Amino acid sequence: MSLNKTLVDMDYLLNEAPREKHFITGAQAMAEAVKRASVDMAIAYPITPQSEVMHLVGDIYAQGHIKEYYRAEEELGTMSAIAGAARGGVRMFTATSGPGLLRGLEAIVSWPGHRIPCVLGVLTRVVNAPLSIQPDNIEMAYLMHSGVVMLHAENQQDTFDYTLAAFAITEKVDVYIPVSVSTEGFFVTHAKGYVDMMDEKYAFTEVDPYHAPVPAMDNEVPPARIQRDAPVQKSNFMSYLIHSVWQQEIWDCNSRAMKYVYQYLGGPIEVINPDADVFIVASGCAAAQSREANRYAEEEGLSVGLVKVKCIRPWPRKEINDALKNAKTVIVPEHNIIGWLSKEIKASIPNGGIVVEGPRVYGGMTLPVELIMEEIYIALGMDSEKLQA
Amino acid sequence: MSKKITVGPVGYMPQSAPSMGVELSPEGKALLYGNIVEEEEAMRDAAKALLTMNNPTIFPGPQVLWDWREDVADKSAAILDLASEIPNCKIIPMPDYRPKYPKIDVKAEINPNHPNLTILDNKIKACVFIGVHCHYANLTLRMIRAGTSCYTVAMCAMMGHEEAMASIRDVHADSIVKFKDIVIQVRNELGIEHTTTMPPENPSLPKEDWGSLTPADYGEYRALIMSKKGEHVTAVE
Amino acid sequence: MSLNYMIPASKFKRYLPKDYVELVDYGPFGKKYSEVGVKNMGTYKELVEEHPMCSGCWMSYYIKIIFASLPNPEDTVTIGTAGCGRLAISQAAVPFIYGNYGDQNAMASGITRAFRLRFPDRQKDVITIAGDGGMMDIGFSMTMHAWFRREKFTTIMLDNEVYGNTGGQESGMSVEGAVLKMSPKGKNFGKMPAMQLAITAGCVYVVKMSPTNINKASKAIRRAIFAARNLGPTFIHVYTSCNIEYSIPTPDVFRDAKEKEKRSFCI
Amino acid sequence: MYLEMLKRKKKGRFAFEEFMTDEAKELFKVVEAKKKKEVS
Numbered sequence: 057m058s059l060n061k062t063l064v065d066m067d068y069l070l071n072e073a074p075r076e077k078h079f080i081t082g083a084q085a086m087a088e089a090v091k092r093a094s095v096d097m098a099i100a101y102p103i104t105p106q107s108e109v110m111h112l113v114g115d116i117y118a119q120g121h122i123k124e125y126y127r128a129e130e131e132l133g134t135m136s137a138i139a140g141a142a143r144g145g146v147r148m149f150t151a152t153s154g155p156g157l158l159r160g161l162e163a164i165v166s167w168p169g170h171r172i173p174c175v176l177g178v179l180t181r182v183v184n185a186p187l188s189i190q191p192d193n194i195e196m197a198y199l200m201h202s203g204v205v206m207l208h209a210e211n212q213q214d215t216f217d218y219t220l221a222a223f224a225i226t227e228k229v230d231v232y233i234p235v236s237v238s239t240e241g242f243f244v245t246h247a248k249g250y251v252d253m254m255d256e257k258y259a260f261t262e263v264d265p266y267h268a269p270v271p272a273m274d275n276e277v278p279p280a281r282i283q284r285d286a287p288v289q290k291s292n293f294m295s296y297l298i299h300s301v302w303q304q305e306i307w308d309c310n311s312r313a314m315k316y317v318y319q320y321l322g323g324p325i326e327v328i329n330p331d332a333d334v335f336i337v338a339s340g341c342a343a344a345q346s347r348e349a350n351r352y353a354e355e356e357g358l359s360v361g362l363v364k365v366k367c368i369r370p371w372p373r374k375e376i377n378d379a380l381k382n383a384k385t386v387i388v389p390e391h392n393i394i395g396w397l398s399k400e401i402k403a404s405i406p407n408g409g410i411v412v413e414g415p416r417v418y419g420g421m422t423l424p425v426e427l428i429m430e431e432i433y434i435a436l437g438m439d440s441e442k443l444q445a
Numbered sequence: 446m447s448k449k450i451t452v453g454p455v456g457y458m459p460q461s462a463p464s465m466g467v468e469l470s471p472e473g474k475a476l477l478y479g480n481i482v483e484e485e486e487a488m489r490d491a492a493k494a495l496l497t498m499n500n501p502t503i504f505p506g507p508q509v510l511w512d513w514r515e516d517v518a519d520k521s522a523a524i525l526d527l528a529s530e531i532p533n534c535k536i537i538p539m540p541d542y543r544p545k546y547p548k549i550d551v552k553a554e555i556n557p558n559h560p561n562l563t564i565l566d567n568k569i570k571a572c573v574f575i576g577v578h579c580h581y582a583n584l585t586l587r588m589i590r591a592g593t594s595c596y597t598v599a600m601c602a603m604m605g606h607e608e609a610m611a612s613i614r615d616v617h618a619d620s621i622v623k624f625k626d627i628v629i630q631v632r633n634e635l636g637i638e639h640t641t642t643m644p645p646e647n648p649s650l651p652k653e654d655w656g657s658l659t660p661a662d663y664g665e666y667r668a669l670i671m672s673k674k675g676e677h678v679t680a681v682e
Numbered sequence: 683m684s685l686n687y688m689i690p691a692s693k694f695k696r697y698l699p700k701d702y703v704e705l706v707d708y709g710p711f712g713k714k715y716s717e718v719g720v721k722n723m724g725t726y727k728e729l730v731e732e733h734p735m736c737s738g739c740w741m742s743y744y745i746k747i748i749f750a751s752l753p754n755p756e757d758t759v760t761i762g763t764a765g766c767g768r769l770a771i772s773q774a775a776v777p778f779i780y781g782n783y784g785d786q787n788a789m790a791s792g793i794t795r796a797f798r799l800r801f802p803d804r805q806k807d808v809i810t811i812a813g814d815g816g817m818m819d820i821g822f823s824m825t826m827h828a829w830f831r832r833e834k835f836t837t838i839m840l841d842n843e844v845y846g847n848t849g850g851q852e853s854g855m856s857v858e859g860a861v862l863k864m865s866p867k868g869k870n871f872g873k874m875p876a877m878q879l880a881i882t883a884g885c886v887y888v889v890k891m892s893p894t895n896i897n898k899a900s901k902a903i904r905r906a907i908f909a910a911r912n913l914g915p916t917f918i919h920v921y922t923s924c925n926i927e928y929s930i931p932t933p934d935v936f937r938d939a940k941e942k943e944k945r946s947f948c949i
Numbered sequence: 950m951y952l953e954m955l956k957r958k959k960k961g962r963f964a965f966e967e968f969m970t971d972e973a974k975e976l977f978k979v980v981e982a983k984k985k986k987e988v989s
Contacts, residue, residue: 096799099792124795129827133788136781136824140761140789143779144796162782170781171580229579229603230469265800267603269579271507271542273777274797275757275806278511278687279541298558300458301587305580308463308607315468510694513687521691536697546734546773553699649700661708667725857962877966886970892963902967908980909973921963942963 059120061259063094066224070217070320073254082244085212085251086151086177086237087112089219090122093175093260096146097124101134103156104189105241106179110151121256131156135163142172145265145272147223151177153241155184157195161202168203168233168306171270173226175219176204178238179245180340180391182419190420191240193340194392196368199236200400203306205313206368207321208339209239210347212249214366221320223260231313232269233306238368240341240391243422310370317367324372325365325379332361333384334435337376337401339365342389342423349389349428360432365397373404385435386411389428393418449479450610452596459591462607469604469614476605476612484613488624491573491611492631494596495531498570502535503528503644504555506577508602510540516617523621524575528644530628532637536644537563539574542581553649557581564593574609575600575616582606600624685712685756701727705775711756720750720900729755733770738932740939741813741840741922744893745770748811748838751900752776753907758807759793761786763821765813766847766924767840784821786810787828790835807907808835814855815845818874822854829883829915836910837917838903839876842924850927862927880917887913892921892943894936 064073069092080088086109090098098117100110117125124146128134131152138148152160157178164176180193199206205225209215215237222235239245265272271279317324328350338346343364353360363379365372380386380401388398388411395413402408412435415427450462467479475487495501509520528534537555544558555563557577564572572595574582579601586597586608598613599606600621605614613620632639661667688711690698705711708727710718718726729749735742745767752758758776762768764783772778781789790810797806817825817839825837844862845851852865858872880888887909893899899920906916921942923930930938969977 097792097795123799126795126831128788128791129823132782132785133791133824133827136785136788137792139781139785140779140792141796142792143789144793144800146796146799163785166782232580269603270581271578273759273779273793274800275759275777276513276687277508278513279507279543295559295561295588297588297591298584301461301584301591304461304464304587305583308461308583311463312469505694505697510691510698511687512689512691517691518693521693525693536694538694538697538699540698540702543772543778546732550699644697646696647699650696650698650703651700659704659708661725873962877968881968885968887973888968890963890966892961892965898965905969905973905977905980909969909976913970913972913976939963941961943961943965945961 063261073258075252082212082215083108085216091116093223095149098149103153105245106151106153131160135160143273147263148174153179154181165202175222176236179241181241191242192418197396205235210343212251225316233309243341314370324367327379328362332359335361335383336387337363345423348425376404387431390416453590467607487611488627491598492628494571500569502569502572504574506539509576519618523618527625529641532639557585560585561592571596573598730774733773738925742770744922751903761810763812763816788824791833811838814841815853819854832914836906840922844927846924876919885915885917887916890919892939
């Protein structure tokens with residue numbers, strides 16, 4: 057059944073379409089974004105905490121917003137089916153979590169090389185063992201080397217906006233690699249928050265399979281003997297330089313996506329109180345806690361800056377350097393044990409020593425604001441009884 | 446203006462143009478040596494290169510070689526007109542992106558998996574790519590810049606290519622005609638006499654003499670030349 | 683109409699290389715099966731000609747038969763995976779997708795559904811062609827689940843009873859007791875019953891054969907493709923010997939195929 | 950077990966075996982009939 061929608065471009069959808077306030081979970085927010093993205097096909101496989109997103113997407117398919125949908129055999133089967141369908145020239149969506157992402161990783165890391173445009177929802181969860189379904193975003197560290205564009209949503213509103221923007225970014229001719237939208241399981245997906253959403257009669261314009269840097273594999277566009285992902289393997293008639301320039305092209309696509317992050321997300325980072333000496337730099341729901349810590353500090357008359365990182369890949373090296381050029385201390389709260397965000401920041405700024413690698417929680421533990429405040433007091437050299445208070 | 450993207454060979458393992466900070470030109474503008482310039486300026490520099498360097502060649506890609514869309518007809522016509530205005534210009538097609546076993550005939554085609562074979566064998570010093578999908582165009586242009594001393598011009602129907610010395614974007618038949626006029630203009634300024642001549646046909650095609658026939662040309666008499674069951678044919682041409 | 687992408691732009695006809703012009707003039711695209719097909723091999727330009735597979739390889743012979751049997755090659759997409767088969771399949775004049783090892787049937791599920799969305803009134807044939815390792819070992823879950831889900835495409839398993847491309851290791855379809863690499867003391871379980879698995883999983887047409895008779899082989903392929911168009915998944919389990927790993931002298935390859943069909947039974 | 954071995958002895962493990970659902974059988978009748986008409 058055709059739901060007569062008003063098809064608009066992403067700039068109008070994100071910036072001009074009138075919005076109403078709703079109070080929904082992060083999973084609902086992602087599903088509502090998929091509803092407004094004229095998605096052709098979504099392929100699902102359950103794993104907590106992602107399952108809510110994909111079964112809501114299933115309902116959206118049943119209502120007629122999506123043309124095709126099925127539950128696959130497991131994550132690798134899901135991701136390979138996505139790669140097959142995207143080559144056929146249709147718009148794809150799927151989502152997964154923790155161990156599911158790692159199981160599907162073999163296909164996911166080959167997507168950029170195959171120039172597969174699709175949106176991947178990553179609702180982060182602990183990577184066992186020991187087993188836990190609780191939130192922890194260490195899985196994003198694996199994705200950072202895949203070439204996939206990575207957006208990290210702080211809350212339900214971000215999840216809605218970033219997922220919508222991802223559909224536009226992934227199909228840009230000079231990008232045309234997958235875009236992932238990550239957010240923390242439970243803290244965001246199963247918690248309710250205010251989301252301003254446009255009416256569902258608005259939707260993103262349909263995909264054009266021939267507005268692409270590679271031919272669709274549908275026997276309609278030449279060259280007939282096409283080989284989108286040439287097995288440029290060891291054989292004697294290939295030069296290995298083709299493989300290396302091919303890899304370069306993928307990471308160039310990743311860096312070209314930055315201008316669209318500016319266009320649709322207003323830039324890769326958000327800076328509050330840029331002249332402070334002490335900065336908190338965070339992404340995902342750790343940024344929500346950091347925003348709260350920033351509010352506490354203001355109430356106590358302390359000058360603390362906040363840098364929220366929205367885009368993990370392409371990594372905003374220049375923007376991070378500009379924001380932290382006068383910083384004396386950089387506090388990086390994270391929801392994983394290895395601290396992939398603090399490592400990226402230390403690798404970007406010339407004076408990496410000022411980065412405080414923490415506070416870090418993981419395994420599903422929450423990130424109390426007091427933990428961040430403690431680091432702020434230490435950084436500002438305040439005496440210890442304030443710490444006890 | 447400093448030249449960021451220069452004629453190769455730039456080295457064993459090239460740094461890609463985007464990673465050197467070169468950005469695609471906005472609509473209406475073009476790229477020349479990695480800098481954003483007016484389209485005419487890029488076209489003039491490209492025309493001068495095609496007119497002054499050896500073995501100028503046009504590489505039409507699959508999107509203009511095969512008749513899959515209505516704009517292919519006038520685009521291919523414009524390309525041939527452009528080629529006929531450039532002295533001793535050749536056309537070498539890129540009909541396919543697939544790595545072909547054992548090796549392509551470098552006189553007859555160019556392949557994105559090893560474009561340097563064709564460039565080096567034919568000693569091409571200036572070329573134009575048109576109608577090639579952006580991904581394969583970027584691979585081709587980067588490998589040419591890495592290993593050959595060939596001035597590359599990319600005429601792209603979409604956003605253009607940072608790797609080419611000159612990159613024209615949003616190219617349709619009218620932009621090709623415009624480029625042809627600039628070639629003629631620059632040619633006259635340089636005082637090069639030239640009468641419009643069509644480029645030579647593909648060297649791999651058999652000359653159209655009817656001496657050599659293939660079985661299919663026999664039509665329904667094909668059975669005559671096919672060996673019967675049990676008949677033992679010793680030597681076959 | 684999809685044949686357009688195979689017709690050269692009129693102005694460029696004399697600028698295309700010889701093999702493409704011949705492909706258009708003498709190739710099987712858009713022709714009736716009686717004019718081309720396996721019976722007339724040699725009188726038209728086949729879709730697969732030069733390929734880097736070993737001389738005497740029974741798999742490359744069968745791959746030529748597959749491409750000669752296609753009902754309409756201009757609307758066919760082949761999907762392969764790692765292994766020897768992709769060496770020849772990737773050289774064919776038909777689009778070829780190569781994903782990760784063993785995921786051909788999952789990819790085929792995706793692309794067949796995409797084609798039905800985009801071309802509801804046109805028939806796009808999708809064929810997955812993989813070896814016994816790619817189909818029954820590493821890709822087992824995706825193969826079976828594509829069949830359980832009734833995905834409409836043809837699956838062809840080139841069973842050479844060994845992991846040939848990686849140098850002759852034992853595979854799930856090697857016979858019990860076969861001494862191969864990675865089975866130094868002989869394989870300790872029997873050949874997986876691929877045909878029964880396919881029938882159980884819901885395939886509408888399944889064939890197990892050794893392609894000694896070229897017309898019978900071609901008929902099986904064409905039936906599988908026709909049945910897969912609207913009835914459901916189809917499967918062809920074909921014996922294609924690996925004369926390198928089983929060291930069968932090239933002249934004896936046909937005799938060995940005949941023998942596997944007629945006389946020897948697995949010990 | 951011996952009978953099983955005997956039965957199998959006559960046929961090699963790759964003897965031609967074909968399975969088709971009834972629908973497939975109907976389809977092939979139609980398709981092959983049409984082809985015969987087309988060839989003759």
